[in-house]
Each structure stands twice: as C-alpha cells, then as structure tokens.
Amino acid sequence: MEARVKASALPEPGARLGLLAAVRGDRGGQVLLALLGACALAVPALNLLVPESSPLHLSSYTVALLGKYLTYALLAVALDLVWGHLGILSLGHGAFFALGGYAMGMYLMRQIGERGVYGHPVLPDFMVFLNWQELPWFWHGFDQFWFAALMVVLVPGLLAFVFGWLAFRSRVTGVYLSIITQALTYALMLAFFRNEMGFGGNNGLTDFKDILGFDLQSDATRVGLFVASAAALAFGYLACSYIVASRLGRVALAIRDAEDRTRFIGYRVERVKLFLFTFSAVLAGIAGALYVPQVGIINPGEFSPINSIEIVIWVAIGGRATLYGAVIGAVLVNYGKTWFTGALPEAWLFALGGLFVLVTLFLPRGIAGLWRRRGASG
Amino acid sequence: MTTQRWRGRSDGRRSPSSRVATGRLLAVLAALWLPLFCAHATPGSDGLEAALTQLTERSFATKAAAAEAIAESGDERALGLLRALLDGDLHFRASDGRIVFAERSGGGYRVRDALTGEALGEAGRREVRRIAINNQMRTQLRGLIAGLTLAHPDPQVRLAAVHEVMADPDDETLKRLRERLAGEPNGRVREALELALALADLEREDPAVRLAAIEGLAGSLEPAVRNHLVALLDEDPDPQVMAAAADALEGIAVRRQLNALAETLFFGLSLGSVLVLAAIGLAITFGVLGVINMAHGELIMLGAYTTYLVQQAMPGAIGWSLLVAVPAAFLVSGAFGVAIERLVIRFLYGRPLETLLATFGISLILQQLVRTVISAQNVVVENPAWMQGSLVINPGLSLTYNRIAILAFALVVFLGLVLILKRTALGLQVRAVSQNRAMARAMGVRSARVDALTFGLGAGVAGVAGVALSQLTNVGPNMGQAYIIDSFMVVVFGGVGNLWGTLVGGLTLGVANKLMEPWAGAVLAKVLVLVFIILFIQKRPRGLFPQRGRAAEA
Numbered sequence: 001m002e003a004r005v006k007a008s009a010l011p012e013p014g015a016r017l018g019l020l021a022a023v024r025g026d027r028g029g030q031v032l033l034a035l036l037g038a039c040a041l042a043v044p045a046l047n048l049l050v051p052e053s054s055p056l057h058l059s060s061y062t063v064a065l066l067g068k069y070l071t072y073a074l075l076a077v078a079l080d081l082v083w084g085h086l087g088i089l090s091l092g093h094g095a096f097f098a099l100g101g102y103a104m105g106m107y108l109m110r111q112i113g114e115r116g117v118y119g120h121p122v123l124p125d126f127m128v129f130l131n132w133q134e135l136p137w138f139w140h141g142f143d144q145f146w147f148a149a150l151m152v153v154l155v156p157g158l159l160a161f162v163f164g165w166l167a168f169r170s171r172v173t174g175v176y177l178s179i180i181t182q183a184l185t186y187a188l189m190l191a192f193f194r195n196e197m198g199f200g201g202n203n204g205l206t207d208f209k210d211i212l213g214f215d216l217q218s219d220a221t222r223v224g225l226f227v228a229s230a231a232a233l234a235f236g237y238l239a240c241s242y243i244v245a246s247r248l249g250r251v252a253l254a255i256r257d258a259e260d261r262t263r264f265i266g267y268r269v270e271r272v273k274l275f276l277f278t279f280s281a282v283l284a285g286i287a288g289a290l291y292v293p294q295v296g297i298i299n300p301g302e303f304s305p306i307n308s309i310e311i312v313i314w315v316a317i318g319g320r321a322t323l324y325g326a327v328i329g330a331v332l333v334n335y336g337k338t339w340f341t342g343a344l345p346e347a348w349l350f351a352l353g354g355l356f357v358l359v360t361l362f363l364p365r366g367i368a369g370l371w372r373r374r375g376a377s378g
Numbered sequence: 379m380t381t382q383r384w385r386g387r388s389d390g391r392r393s394p395s396s397r398v399a400t401g402r403l404l405a406v407l408a409a410l411w412l413p414l415f416c417a418h419a420t421p422g423s424d425g426l427e428a429a430l431t432q433l434t435e436r437s438f439a440t441k442a443a444a445a446e447a448i449a450e451s452g453d454e455r456a457l458g459l460l461r462a463l464l465d466g467d468l469h470f471r472a473s474d475g476r477i478v479f480a481e482r483s484g485g486g487y488r489v490r491d492a493l494t495g496e497a498l499g500e501a502g503r504r505e506v507r508r509i510a511i512n513n514q515m516r517t518q519l520r521g522l523i524a525g526l527t528l529a530h531p532d533p534q535v536r537l538a539a540v541h542e543v544m545a546d547p548d549d550e551t552l553k554r555l556r557e558r559l560a561g562e563p564n565g566r567v568r569e570a571l572e573l574a575l576a577l578a579d580l581e582r583e584d585p586a587v588r589l590a591a592i593e594g595l596a597g598s599l600e601p602a603v604r605n606h607l608v609a610l611l612d613e614d615p616d617p618q619v620m621a622a623a624a625d626a627l628e629g630i631a632v633r634r635q636l637n638a639l640a641e642t643l644f645f646g647l648s649l650g651s652v653l654v655l656a657a658i659g660l661a662i663t664f665g666v667l668g669v670i671n672m673a674h675g676e677l678i679m680l681g682a683y684t685t686y687l688v689q690q691a692m693p694g695a696i697g698w699s700l701l702v703a704v705p706a707a708f709l710v711s712g713a714f715g716v717a718i719e720r721l722v723i724r725f726l727y728g729r730p731l732e733t734l735l736a737t738f739g740i741s742l743i744l745q746q747l748v749r750t751v752i753s754a755q756n757v758v759v760e761n762p763a764w765m766q767g768s769l770v771i772n773p774g775l776s777l778t779y780n781r782i783a784i785l786a787f788a789l790v791v792f793l794g795l796v797l798i799l800k801r802t803a804l805g806l807q808v809r810a811v812s813q814n815r816a817m818a819r820a821m822g823v824r825s826a827r828v829d830a831l832t833f834g835l836g837a838g839v840a841g842v843a844g845v846a847l848s849q850l851t852n853v854g855p856n857m858g859q860a861y862i863i864d865s866f867m868v869v870v871f872g873g874v875g876n877l878w879g880t881l882v883g884g885l886t887l888g889v890a891n892k893l894m895e896p897w898a899g900a901v902l903a904k905v906l907v908l909v910f911i912i913l914f915i916q917k918r919p920r921g922l923f924p925q926r927g928r929a930a931e932a
C-alpha cells in the first residue's frame with residue numbers, strides 16, 4: 001500500500017512523451033542512467049586501457065561479474081514492472097530469463113561447430129554423446145544470430161502471452177497466480193532436466209567458444225558484452241518508465257490497487273495485464289540472453305523456483321514500484337551474495353533469509369523508500 | 379518343544395533319503411548311526427563334526443555319505459553347510475584341520491568356522507583347500523537341500539522351497555512334493571504344492587490329465603505357469619489341450635492386467651497419501667489464516683530430523699522410536715511454528731505476498747540451521763522392523779508394509795484434524811476467526827491466540843508428516859523444498875480452506891501421476907500433472923471444493 005506512486009509525481013499523461021522524457025520527473029532514474037552511462041565508459045577504459053599492474057585495473061573476471069549484475073538488474077526491472085506497477089507477483093520470471101538464455105545458448109552451441117570434444121560438424125557434444133543421428137527440428141535455424149535473437153524475444157514472449165491469456169481471462173489473481181507461475185517454472189525445470197528434451201539435460205549448454213565470430217574469452221568481447229548489457233538495461237529502464245508514465249501505466253496502477261473497480265469503470269483489465277506481462281517476459285528473456293555468454297553456461301537450475309523467488313527479493317529490497325529500486329536491489333543483493341559465498345559461505349543463507357524477513361517487516365518500501373523519505377523531509 | 383519337532387521331522391525324512399544311497403550303503407549306514415544317536419541328546423554337534431571330517435576324504439562316495447549324514451543330523455546348521463558345499467564355499471584348512479566357510483577377499487580368503495561361525499581372520503590362497511564335489515554330488519545335494527527346506531518348520535522357507543523347484547522338478551522331487559502334500563498343514567504351502575504337481579502333470583502323456591491340470595492352473599499368476607502354458611500352446615499334439623491352454627493364458631493375462639492396475643492404484647494412493655500429509659498442514663495455515671507459508675517444507679524437514687534425533691537417543695528400540703517421534707515432531711515443529719507466527723507473521727496479516735517473502739526467508743534460515751547444527755549431508759533414518767517386508771496378496775501383487783502404514787497414517791492424521799476442527803472449542807474458534815475475524819473478536823474470541831495456535835497446529839502436522847516421510851525418502855536439509863510446490867498444488871487443486879478438498883486433491887494427483895507414469899515416465903508425468911493443474915485453475919480458479927459465501931471473497 002505504501003508503495004503507491006503519488007499521481008502528482010508523474011508527468012501529465014496527455015502529453016506525448018519521448019523515450020528520454022519518461023524519466024523527466026524521476027530523480028532516481030536520472031541518477032541511475034547517468035551512473036550507467038559512466039560505467040559503460042569507465043569499465044571498458046579501466047579494463048582495456050589501464051595496465052594490469054595498476055591498482056585501478058579492472059580484471060576481466062570483474063567485468064563479467066558486473067555484466068552479470070546488469071543482466072540481473074534488467075530482470076529485476078522487468079519484474080518490478082509487473083509486480084510493483086501491476087500487482088502481479090510472478091514467481092516464475094526466472095523461467096522467461098532462462099528461456100531467453102537457452103535460446104542464446106543454442107546459438108552459442110551451434111557456433112562451436114567442429115571444435116567440440118567429439119568434433120561433429122553439426123551436432124553439439126551432448127547429442128553425439130546420446131547417440132543422436134540428426135539435429136532435432138527445434139535446433140534448426142539457431143546457427144543464425146538473427147534467428148536466435150528473434151527467439152530470445154519470441155519464446156518467452158509467446159509463453160507469457162499464452163500463459164497470461166489463460167490466467168488473466170479466467171481471473172486467476174493474487175496468491176493463486178503466484179503459485180501457478182511457480183508451478184510453471186517448476187514444470188519447465190523438470191522438463192529441461194530430461195535428456196530427451198534435447199537441451200542437454202542436467203548439464204545444460206556450455207563450453208561456448210565465440211559469439212558473432214568474437215572469442216568469448218577475450219577481454220574485448222567481455223567488455224562488449226558488458227556495454228551491451230548496460231545498454232539493454234538503459235533501454236529496458238527507459239521503456240518501462242515510458243510505459244509507467246503513460247496512460248497505460250496509470251491504468252496498470254489502478255488495476256494494482258482496485259482491479260474490480262477498474263474493470264467496472266470500463267477498462268479492459270485483461271488486455272492491460274496481458275500486454276505488460278508479455279512485455280516484461282520479453283525483457284526477462286533479453287536479460288537471460290545477455291547473461292549466458294557472460295557466465296558461459298545455462299542449465300535447468302536457472303528454472304528452479306528458488307531463483308525466481310530471489311528476483312522478487314531483489315525488487316523487494318530495492319523498493320517496489322520505483323524501477324530504479326529494482327536495479328539497486330539486484331546489484332546489492334548479488335554483490336552481497338558474491339562477497340558472502342567467498343568470505344563466509346556458511347552464513348550466506350542466514351544473511352539472505354534474514355534480509356527477507358527484516359525487509360518485509362521493517363522496510364516495506366525497500367532501500368529506495370529510505371532515500372525517498374529523506375528526500376521528502378529534506 | 380523344539381526337540382519334539384526336530385525328532386518328528388527326522389522320522390518323516392528317513393524314507394526318501396534311504397532311496398538315494400544304493401551303491402554306498404555301507405558308508406551311509408555308518409553315517410546314519412550318528413544322527414540317530416545324537417537326535418536324542420542335543421541335536422547333533424558331534425555328528426556334524428564327524429560328518430564334516432569325512433568331507434575331507436578323497437573319495438566322492440564317502441563325501442556323499444557325509445553330506446547325507448549332515449542332512450540327517452537334524453541340526454539347524456545342516457542347511458547352511460549343504461548350501462555352502464554346493465556353492466563351493468566350504469573349505470578345509472590344513473593348519474588346524476578345521477572346516478571353514480571361506481569368502482574371497484583381496485588375494486586370499488576371509489574364513490569363518492563352519493560349525494561355530496566364529497571368525498578366524500584371513501587366510502592365504504594356499505592355506506585353505508576347497509572341498510570338491512562332482513556332478514553326481516551336486517544332484518544329490520540339491521535333493522537333500524530340497525528335502526531339508528521342504529520339511530523346514532518355517533512355512534515361509536517351505537513355500538520358498540516349493541517355488542524353487544516348481545519350474546523344473548525331477549521325478550525324485552515330485553515324489554517328495556507329493557509326500558509333503560499329504561502332511562502339509564499350511565494352506566499356502568499346500569496351494570503351492572498342488573500348483574507344482576499340476577505343472578508336472580502338464581508333461582504327462584494322457585491328454586485328459588493335461589486338460590485337468592490346465593483347469594487347475596487357470597487363473598494362477600505364477601510366472602512358471604505362464605511359461606509352461608505358452609510352451610503347451612506351441613507344441614502340444616492335442617488340439618483340445620491347445621485350446622484350453624490358450625483360454626487359460628487369456629484368463630491369466632486379464633488377471634495380470636488387473637493386478638498391474640491394482641498395483642498402480644496402490645502406488646498412486648501411496649504417493650497421494652504422502653502428498654496429503656505434506657499438504658494438510660499447509661491447507662490449515664493457508665486456508666484458515668490466508669498465510670502462504672513457504673517454510674512449510676522446512677517444518678516437514680524438522681519433523682524428519684526429529685525422528686532422526688529420537689532414533690539416535692534410543693538406538694536399542696528402533697521399533698518404538700516412531701511412536702515417540704510422532705508426538706516429539708509435532709511439538710518441535712509446532713513450537714517453531716508458534717515462534718514464527720509470533721515473531722514474524724502476525725505483523726503481516728492481510729499482506730499475503732509479503733508473508734510469502736518473509737516465510738521464504740525463514741525457510742532459508744531453517745535449512746542453513748540444520749546444515750550448520752547437524753550436517754549438510756543426508757542422515758540415515760532407520761525403518762523399524764515391522765515396517766519392512768510386504769503383504770503378498772498373490773504372486774503378481776504385493777504391497778509393502780511401509781506404504782500401507784503411511785497410507786493408514788495419513789488417513790488417521792486427516793481424521794484427527796477434521797475432528798479437532800469440527801469437535802473442539804479450538805476448532806470452533808478457528809473456524810469463526812477464519813470466517814469473520816472482526817465478528818469473532820466481538821464475540822470474545824482471542825483472535826491473536828487462535829492465530830498462533832492455528833499456525834502451530836499446521837506446523838505440528840507438518841512435523842508429523844516429516845516423521846512419515848523420513849520412512850520413505852532421504853532426510854536432508856533440502857528435503858523440504860521437494861515438497862513445497864507439490865503441497866501448494868494439492869491445496870490449490872483441492873480448494874483452499876477445505877480439508878476434504880486436500881484429501882481428494884492429494885489422492886487424485888497421486889493416482890493420476892502413477893497412472894501416467896508407465897507411458898510417460900516419472901518426470902514427464904509430473905510435468906503433465908503440473909500443466910494439468912495450471913489449466914485446471916483456469917477453469918476453476920478456486921479449486922475442486924471452493925469456499926462459498928463471504929469468506930471466499932477475502
């Protein structure tokens with residue numbers, strides 16, 4: 001309830017908005033975009049131009065790590081769009097992320113070509129290992145980047161569209177919706193664990209060599225992927241802000257706060273939900289596609305319900321319904337995870353679990369809420 | 379009492395054995411004296427020892443007589459000795475002249491005294507010599523073993539013996555079977571004996587006898603029967619017999635299918651009962667309080683670990699440990715539940731999504747707690763003896779006791795909960811609060827206390843479910859996560875706030891899962907069930923048995 005955005009904070013809905021103008025009233029968003037731009041310049045410079053001996057040098061590992069955080073941040077923004085602004089708590093956003101990742105992974109697998117362990121010109125290693133004779137039909141086309149890129153958008157989008165169409169039409173809401181989204185990602189996880197599915201089963205897809213002809217291990221490629229992630233996050237943030245600030249965004253807020261009333265006034269609630277849900281899934285898919293080449297592996301574990309719940313935590317900790325809060329949460333929690341699992345692996349689950357409890361009890365508006373309150377009083 | 383039986387048996391067994399020895403009469407006579415003599419005193423240690431010594435002789439005739447003597451000794455160890463001799467495990471140790479059981483280990487043998495079973499340590503390959511037997515002796519030994527087991531005081535051993543010889547009995551054995559049938563007191567063993575004899579009749583010259591035998595065999599589920607009938611179908615000269623065999627086979631096929639179906643249903647109900655147990659606590663907290671308790675699976679895990687700790691505390695009495703573990707697990711998980719409710723959840727009522735997050739955090743903490751305090755590895759929870767084994771309904775269908783016990787347990791827990799909710803003052807208050815909190819408070823119900831107790835009850839039932847699950851699956855820090863989604867599915871499918879819905883939902887999902895497994899495989903069946911539920915929720919968003927009235931709108 002407290003997380004409602006004050007209507008006065010939004011620009012006039014009637015005015016036609018350019019994409020950049022979407023963040024006009026959004027101080028947090030402006031800061032975020034500025035930071036993002038600075039990172040997109042500084043990180044490549046610190047990695048490529050500063051010599052390795054210098055303390056300012058950023059290792060390639062750090063670049064990939066930061067790139068990973070940015071893809072997580074994009075995923076969190078996608079979730080905040082539907083949870084913070086539309087009231088749909090999706091516990092299955094990890095599924096869209098993973099599907100986008102698998103689409104990219106399939107492209108990267110096909111790029112390996114004859115350099116696999118078995119050296120088969122067409123079939124990826126795991127298929128040779130399973131004694132398959134030819135490529136399954138759904139692997140065709142993934143040797144082309146444009147096709148894979150299309151699938152990154154299409155597959156999560158289509159799944160979200162079909163799922164949302166079924167769910168919203170029959171007015172499955174609230175907790176029920178959360179639970180069936182969780183069931184969705186759980187079912188996908190079980191399915192992808194099967195070798196017969198043709199996605200590498202337990203081991204998933206890995207051992208990637210290059211993307212668009214660039215070696216994935218080289219510093220330049222990593223920096224390129226980092227910049228692409230930053231750009232995707234900036235674009236995703238702007239697009240979400242644009243939607244939130246538009247008339248559609250106002251209706252979405254109305255749906256979040258009083259779905260039946262909005263419906264009775266005459267809005268087509270299902271269409272609004274379906275559009276935002278599908279759009280959010282597409283963003284999640286793009287995040288997944290950028291995640292895979294930087295991490296170097298995609299496996300069915302990405303579908304596990306725990307992962308999806310963690311996304312929710314990022315958003316909750318950062319602050320719902322602010323968009324930039326989602327970014328803060330994703331980066332902070334994942335930085336914490338990296339630090340804890342290195343320094344105190346035992347304590348990580350205690351810390352994460354404790355965070356969940358404390359944030360829901362004492363910080364319902366998240367970190368962004370803290371900042372805002374201070375801004376309001378000052 | 380035992381001496382009485384032993385003596386009676388040796389009398390009954392003498393006649394078949396006297397047929398075996400013809401050429402080796404003298405030796406046999408000599409050997410026979412010993413058991414006769416010893417049967418009156420303690421059943422024959424001295425006789426056994428003498429016979430064992432004879433086994434070391436070179437002559438196969440002497441060895442055969444010794445084997446006969448062992449069989450005749452009436453000693454409990456005779457069967458084991460003969461089997462060891464047949465399997466080539468019986469060895470002679472030259473250093474001290476003992477007969478030993480030798481088991482290969484590394485380059486040498488691990489040896490045990492054949493008579494006392496006392497472990498004698500390791501022995502090199504050359505220190506022991508195997509007691510060799512020839513083919514003739516093998517046949518003789520098989521006959522002796524069959525004779526011993528067919529006359530064994532334990533009907534289970536007799537039954538197993540009949541089954542062993544059923545597939546391909548020789549004349550010798552048939553004769554023995556017939557004699558056994560005349561004096562057999564146990565109904566099941568009689569049935570098996572008749573079956574074995576009827577199977578033998580299938581080989582007879584006279585078509586009428588074969589027809590009669592087929593009639594007797596119709597409907598039997600023994601694999602041997604089916605094999606014999608299939609053989610008849612191919613090569614019997616008499617068309618009438620062939621037709622009868624075909625008919626009988628068809629009958630058998632139908633019965634086998636029915637049995638397979640019954641077995642699938644049983645497995646389904648068993649899985650369903652597990653689901654019901656796991657979900658029913660959730661049905662209470664979710665249905666009554668509207669709280670999504672993501673830590674429910676961890677409360678189940680705590681119950682399972684309580685079982686483990688109880689067993690560690692009373693290692694001598696595994697059979698009783700479960701009886702102690704059930705209330706203990708209820709209290710432990712219940713206490714955790716009340717603590718969770720008081721410390722966290724009560725601040726979050728009316729905000730279901732926030733509760734979901736907070737309880738998920740609690741679930742992570744509980745998992746790590748168990749990892750840190752006990753171990754990250756799975757722990758071993760023992761099954762008590764009375765839960766092992768299975769209830770054999772017929773040769774094609776047997777139900778394991780642990781699954782039967784858990785099915786019964788689930789029903790008891792379910793009925794107990796229904797009684798608590800419908801018949802006790804607490805139950806009345808719980809229902810009042812769940813229907814209309816404000817009105818219930820106005821009537822003097824202390825709703826905060828009711829909330830805590832309800833949550834504690836749901837958590838306690840989760841703990842009890844953990845005791846049951848510890849008997850079926852691995853107990854480890856992650857076990858709770860395996861059940862949480864299934865539990866939610868059951869509750870959502872059955873209808874929130876309705877225990878009957880949980881029961882019907884759980885059993886239905888269990889049976890559906892197992893029915894699909896044969897053609898879809900275990901994982902795909904589960905995926906299909908999930909997809910089915912996702913689609914089902916579209917049609918009936920409030921589950922199988924929706925709550926009606928105002929409460930449903932909340």
